[in-house]
Amino acid sequence: MLDFLLIFRVLVFPGFTFILFFTLFCDWVERKIEARMQNRVGPAVAGPAGILQPLADFIKLLTKEEIIPRDAKKNIFRIAPIIAFSVMVFAICFLPIDGSSAISMSGFTGDLIFIMALVTVANFFLFMSGWASSNPYGGIGAARVLTQFLGYDIPLFLLALTPAFLAGSLTISAIAASQYLPFILLAPWGFVLFIIALQAELEKDPFDIPHAESEVVGGLETEYCGGKLAFLHLTRDVQIVLGAALVVELFLGGPYGPVFFGLPAFWYSLWFVLKVLAVVIVTEYVTCLFARLRIDQVLTANWRMLLPLSVLSLALTVAMATYVYPMVV
């Protein structure tokens, strides 16, 4: 009986199926916001207000012909997008969504580090998928993924330590549960910097150089078509949900919020979805407002500004938590 519940949680809610449809929904929200920011309507025909547009794109790509270029490393070319996607979904399974994570007893000391490591692994598989396509544009896109990754990974990790320090724990569920006052109020500087570093991690403007259409065609996706392209797109969208969910868990109090009546799990899921949507909307606004930087500007910005600022942010948080907050609270 316990096993049955576990399978349900992993496969249906809050596991795979929920994450998949929530991801497609977030994709629709993003496209709508982008369209409205550009004074367009955006997807409008597929389903009410175009809500089924991402689903239609996904199904269409699955039914297209699969082409594998002659020079591609065939096995890696085939499996790398799927592995990247699976690793991303696996990482989400560790985040508390309806009060606990998809695998209920998965929380362990230091799973924050584990999730960040999974994101790294998934990015590496994205790099492999571009590299294996043996296309100059794919190769450049893949190299740019890694170059950019060198820039933002360390600041992102340092910034994730800010809430970990405030909560006194490296366990995601403990960090989320300890936020009676969301950490965005206690350490707003950390939140702002985390959002900026996250833009780089999600490869969105102003840091979308790995797949800049006007420079490198489709970046690492250039040679991909059909189902493999569908999974590459899905990986990107899941990554956005994962990034937003990390912000929610670390700064916005996780899935916890007021429970009005009935099951707490229902309310927690609702709060989680609303909070993630809020973060997705913020990141999409930033994307629409800024133009793309050059790769050298990205690295300069990350190493010269974001890294020192994140160290400062951590120091400021430590100082405030040690000397100021105990006097106030």
Place this chain on the structure above:
Amino acid sequence: MSKLATWARLKSPWVLHFNSGACNGCDIEVVALLTPRFDVERFGIKLEPSPRHADVLLTTGAVTKQCAERLKRIYDQMPEPKFVVAIGACACSGGVFKGNYTVAGGVDKVIPVNAYIPGCPPKPEAIIDGVVKLLNSLKAPKTEAKVNDSK
């Protein structure tokens, strides 16, 4: 299952734009399609950077002999099922450049064309109409026959 696939294909035609020797008049109209005034993303039409991602190839301009080989290669790189829309008088038949010693002729001299949109340049409305007719021909084979009859 095939119904679902048809629905998905109808709702998400991704296009690739290729200029095989146009004067840029038709290209401006294609750009007008994608920008706020006509916003074809309403129909799920998205401009894709790579032929591998595209379902519909929008070609503009008469095909020059130099470009013919490239056009064919781009077409071959697209995954099935794929469609070609010839936009403008030149792409349909060669237009005023027909018979020129550097021009191979219309797009259909090189690759099979599914829809012709005449005009110099065609209005964006005409291009949307052509693409929608092409997609509807996917839905019911009977409609396609009718379109052919009317020609």
